[in-house]
Amino acid sequence: MIDSLEYNSERIDLIIPEYGRHIQKMVNQAVECENKSERNNMAKAIIGVMGNLNPHLRDVADFQHKLWDQLFIMSEFKLDVDSPFPKPEKELLEEKPEKLNYPQNYPKYRFYGNNIKKMIDIAVSWDQGELKDKLIYVIANHMKKCFLTWNKDTVDDKVIFDHIFELSDGKIKLDRDSKPLTDSKDLIIMSNKRFTKSPKKGKKSYRNYKRK
Secondary structure (H helix, E strand, O other): OHHHOOOHHHOOOOOOHHHHHHHHHHHHHHHHOOOHHHHHHHHHHHHHHHHHOOHHHOOOHHHHHHHHHHHHHHOOOOOOOOOOOOOOOHHHHHOOOOOOOOOOOOOOOHHHOHHHHHHHHHHHHOOOOHHHHHHHHHHHHHHHHHHHHHOOOOOOHHHHHHHHHHHOOOOOOOOOOOOOOOOHHHHHHHHHHHHOOOOOOOOOOOOOOOOO
16 A cells, blocks of 8 residues: 555646646646547636636636636647637747846935936926925925934035035036925934834733832
8 A cells, every 4th residue: 555655746747736746637637538528528627617716706807717727738739619708829828938127227316216316307397486496495305304313413505505406417406595304303204103103002012110
């Protein structure tokens, strides 16, 4: 009896492991069946079993299409049955996807991130007016907050003004006569509040509790 035991490591690898070996055996049996009418019935039965694994999607048209595609894939495209959907092309599935082009941006001031540069470019493209001035002020404040995240001490507004001037290619010029940015201490407090969890309702906080 021990000699007849069969380990998965000695078996053929499953094409779609999620369906298990029994489903794969059913597919192989359908492929070997010589009667096309019986093959069609067997294929429909297999699709029904596969659909039972996801009963909430069983009757959805797109999901049915997916099941039939997977059935052909598990048969290594050898199954000859009448499918309600076009049979997938083996060459198309085996084709390697195109390489994704990841953005290769290496900003000089990495602590600002790439989005700041995009925001500055958008602000430059706007017409002069109150709305543009407010946007620039918001961007400058956000830059200051990012700078403080990198260097949690303090930063002079002139440093932020110089950086936004440089990042905008000299198209946004702020100086000490401009509206002052939010104080560094206030920005640090705002950042700390964002990441500090408040105690849930109904639960007491014992952080400041003193034993009597």
